[in-house]
Amino acid sequence: MKIVFIILSFILITTQLSFGQKKQIITDTISVDGICEKCKARIEDAAFIKGVKKADWDMTTKKLVVIFDQHKTTLKTIETSIAKAGHDAGDIKALPADYNKLPSCCAYKDAQISH
Known part of the structure; x- marks a missing residue:
């Protein structure tokens, strides 16, 4: 009976801890x-x-909210995750192999050079 009480107490405590954590919703820009x-x-x-x-x-702004x-x-x-899709994001640069997979209309590095 003592073991059952200990197990139930443990379950109750861990359940309360997990429900006690509130979501931390953040808004940021990259x-x-x-x-x-x-x-x-x-x-x-x-x-x-x-x-x-x-x-x-x-x-226009090149900003992701x-x-x-x-x-x-x-x-x-x-x-x-964005860099793996081929786009430089914040401090993370896309690898050349990922960038080269982009369609030609999306070649933003080439567009920066021509401007």
Whole structure:
């Protein structure tokens, strides 16, 4: 009977601790390179990982506004996911192999050079 009481106490304590944690919803902005509607769709899709509630990239400002639960993901994890899709995001640069997979209309590095 004592063991059952200890087990039930443990379950009750861990359940209360997990329910006691409130979501920490954060809104932040990331600079993300891109140039077109295809880029916008790709960037927002890549940013929308577990824990992200909303991702909205503005083509004019090159800024991605993300709303996310900081208990489920981090800004660095979001930036890494975007970089793997071929777009420089914040401090994380896309690897050449990932950048080279972008369609020609999305070659933002080439567009920066020509301007």
